[in-house]
Amino acid sequence: MELDALVRQRIRGLRVARGWSLDDLAARCRLSPSTLSRIETGHRRIALDQLVSIARALGTTLDHLVGSGVDDDVVIRPHGDNVHGVTTWLLSREGPRHGVTVAKLRITCPVPDELRVHPGRDWFTVLSGTVVLRLGDRTILVQPGEAAEFSTMAPHAFGAHDGAAEILCILDPDGQRAHLGPARS
Known part of the structure; x- marks a missing residue:
């Protein structure tokens, strides 16, 4: 999955996990619900200042929101x-x-x-x-x-x-x- 789509999926997933509507998140990050909807669906590019505001409203960091989807950090290969x-x-x-x-x-x-x-x-x-x-x-x-x-x-x-x-x-x-x-x- 490309990073842009992954970020959009994370935004929507965090919003839904918190039980928030588009209106709820929009009010917290000072964006309009329609702008937020277009961001989540990929119909609008995400500006850096919007991304920072969305991350803060979701209670996460910009790093967590835009972190790579690579699986290198998933599997642990322990040595006895x-x-x-x-x-x-x-x-x-x-x-x-x-x-x-x-x-x-x-x-x-x-x-x-x-x-x-x-x-x-x-x-x-x-x-x-x-x-x-x-x-x-x-x-x-x-x-x-x-x-x-x-x-x-x-x-x-x-x-x-x-x-x-x-x-x-x-x-x-x-x-x-x-x-x-x-x-x-």
Whole structure:
């Protein structure tokens, strides 16, 4: 799709997603509804000052509105990094988006004796195998298809039970530093 058509589609899509009529958006960006309609349908060229005003009214930036439609930023091809019996594949872009990091972990080591504490919350779901989760003096077995979410202020550690286990985890910035280390933050 050429960029001009993509920008027009984004304007209309954002307007509709907000539940706004042409009149609603026109009032917010100080254009006439007919001008806005012709912009959305491709019957009028978009002037830069109009585009800036439309982006501001839609609560977005000019960069987001006119950004390329190229898919290079869509597919993530993670590389496994094995440290102490845990292979980690980062499934989110460099630098956590919205404060979280998504990772897939393959755990082959048993739960360590030393429990760790850090600010925040951890969440994971078991894809295969069984994970032993130690929370303070509790030992919890988490099976495939189950998820665990807990405050990381509770002393905790996890490991594999009877063979390898794979999990998908979502970590806040504190969890990322604690579980993935500074080299991967």
